[in-house]
Amino acid sequence: MTHPTRRALLAAALAAPAVSRAAFAQGTPAIDQLRLFVPSGAGGGWDGLARVIEKVLRETSAIGSAMVENVPGAGGSIGLPRFVAMRGRRNTLMVAGLSLVSSAIVNRSPVTASRDTIPLARLQGEAHVLVVPEASPIRTLADFVQAFRADPRGTSIAGGSAGGTDHMTLGFIAKALGIPTAQVSYVAFNSGGPAASAIIGNQVKAGIANYAEWAGHIESGRMRALGLTADARAPGVPVPTFREGGLDVVFYNWRGVFAPTGIPEAHVNELGAMIAAMAEGAPWKREAESRGWQLIYQPRREFAAFLEQEVREVEGVLKDLGLV
Known part of the structure; x- marks a missing residue:
């Protein structure tokens, strides 16, 4: 649960497809319309993050427009299956966080974010x-x-x-x-x-x-x-x-973005490069500071590894608390 170094962030951005980096540099929208799926109600933390993502990506011309869809209920367990069913849909991201992990465990959900989506980036916490x-x-x-x-x-x-x-x-x-x-x-x-x-x-x-x-x-x-x-x-x-x-406890109420499965790897990389560029930019950091967010960005592979460990640890503590 540690912060990535600036070197790691830059390396992730440099590993993105050259066409995407060129698009960002030229201010050309990489995506005409982005769909942001939020498995919670309007006004909550996940929805707030989605609105800031939309604002910053539009401000930096990374996208032309965006549509936010809210599906509330059961800590994300109602919306998650709907997002999983969006397999193969390009230019779609789910905005969610820690509660999606814990609710799936408590509700014994047949689908989970770690197994049935592509964890794209952890953003803030x-x-x-x-x-x-x-x-x-x-x-x-x-x-x-x-x-x-x-x-x-x-x-x-x-x-x-x-x-x-x-x-x-x-x-x-x-x-x-x-x-x-x-x-x-x-x-x-x-x-x-x-x-x-x-x-x-x-x-x-x-x-x-x-x-x-x-x-x-x-x-x-x-x-x-x-x-x-x-x-x-x-x-x-x-x-x-x-x-x-002297107490070895590190724990964030973190939030991030997920892509649907079934989309080409090149497109996953382009989405990751777009989010990496956003996370490194001044507009994003300004918005985060004004909201008191702690930036704990992790790119795709780091986030996926973190998520696997997080599932194990959260499941363990929920079992200890008698909730599973």
Whole structure:
């Protein structure tokens, strides 16, 4: 789950077909119309990413136009089979992320993103943050680890819905510390707002969420941030990583793009080159910075390898949590 080096990114771009690089350089649209399939509802994180992809690709003349199609339901498990059925369709990309992996496991989906699509690129992600109330005697990650090990049942931790990324983060923390997940006290809420209220009101000992969701509470001092699940400190975020505190947990709520199977390899390469050029460009980085995204780009082969490992790790932690 590490950031690719600039050298690796440039190498991926240079490996793309020369005709595609020339098209980008000349400002000629590589694709007249791009179809972006989003297996979730409008307004969510995947949809937001799709809209930014459309904006940047149009702005940089990589495409002429784009159409976004939303198919919500079951964490992507309803839309994924429809995308898989688009086998052979050119100029089509699915925008999805981590929840597509976990929902397929929990729902025992007969199709999965890792097996039945072409993972094209991982683009961005959000690290999770572990926080405690302002009045908590826990001041550091080391303090939390000590308290959690001493009394895991008594260390109640708030977060989003059961089986979601907050819950999985706690599962990874428990696994890293050798604490049986049956002893973990997780308090699930249907959204970050009620969970934040429980933390600020000292109704729980700690909480986990995407950093951006609780950044305002952290900056105001109502919550104390102990650590981030990122592999490196995020720009402008004054919170150490778990690894800095001696806890080997790296976990992102990541998002990326997938191509349908059955399209020519040359066309897959052209789509990959287009996304690589977008990810390296200033307009993309500007949009990401304005939204607080952490850029964790991986090209096709790195992303595919990462996804295989991610499936194994997510399935393992969901089993530990008793959700599979």
